[in-house]
Amino acid sequence: MSPRTRSAPPGPPVDPVKARLLRLHVALLERFGPQRWWPGRTPYEVAAGAILTQHTAWTNAARALAALRARRRLSARGVAALGVAALARLIRPAGTYRVKARRLRAFTRWLLRWSGGRWAPLRRAPLGPLRRELLAVPGLGPETVDAILLYAAGRPVFVADAYARRVLARHRVLPPRATYEAARAVLEAHLPSDPALFNEFHALLVAVGKAHCRTVPRCAGCPLAFDLGGRPPART
Ligand code: SF4
The missing domain is CATH 1.10.1670.10 (Helix-hairpin-Helix base-excision DNA repair enzymes (C-terminal))
Incomplete structure (x- = not known):
């Protein structure tokens, strides 16, 4: 050369x-x-926070999470055991609480159905199909889904x-x-x-x-x- x-x-x-x-x-x-980021003691808390902070400041979502925690309901099974009205009352500080109660319940039921409430399968599942499944949960838009995938499940989104x-x-x-x-x-x-x-x-x-x-x-x-x-x- x-x-x-x-x-x-x-x-x-x-x-x-x-x-x-x-x-x-x-x-x-x-x-x-x-x-x-993101504050939360468990992946479920992180995911619940991602839903509760939709269209509101984090401080309001944190108050709703604290209310769930105080009643020992801040888990997939704890939330699933509540009716929508009772859940809405607890998460009232997050604003638009009836809508958010339905969304949190929809996500929780999906999680229990999909993995029995465990997070390890969400960390391993093929990302594209998993993201599409989450986007099909009523009330979960791309930003909320991606916050759940990144901050709760540790996926590269x-x-x-x-x-x-x-x-x-x-x-x-x-x-x-x-x-x-x-x-x-x-x-x-x-x-x-x-x-x-x-x-x-x-x-x-x-x-x-x-x-x-x-x-x-x-x-x-x-x-x-x-x-x-x-x-x-x-x-x-
Ligand atoms: S455009 Fe925004 S981020 Fe960029 S220098 Fe200005 S204030 Fe900072």
Whole structure:
């Protein structure tokens, strides 16, 4: 080979999107530290929390979980033994409690039917069919299902919620107004398939979304400002 001939460096091809996402993750981790999501003593508690926090602040969901725990009902069998009305009364602090009682019961019945309430089968089952089954449970949308899969079952599914989409669209990693599924596909295609990374990165995107990347972005002092390269954020 002539000394002037250029050859590609050894190893897999460089993925610039992956490199950029990992830089964003590191910058967020340095600023905000580990987020230690999702609070919950058991996988069932985590899943119940994912349902109860739909359309409400986590503090309200946490109060509903505490009420279930105080009555020793914070388990699949404990919830399944309650009628919808009794469950709704207990989870009232979470808001829209009648709807959420039906959703929590539907998920709980699915879990008991599918695995007898055990979580080990959810950690092993083929991911695509399992996700489709969960999406068929009434009241569980993609964001709730993916939170259950990632945070309760430890599966490599990125929760591409509104915070994540807004930050990454403003940085032009995602197109403006990317759908949930489109955003999830981009993130899962470019990031290493690592539940611990997905867990922490999602939580950190929420942290920066609350602290800086609000409806009107506050880029001054934001740990991700370096990535804009002097350009304004993209319109979202
Ligand atoms: S506030 Fe600005 S720098 Fe921070 S994440 Fe949003 S767009 Fe990026």
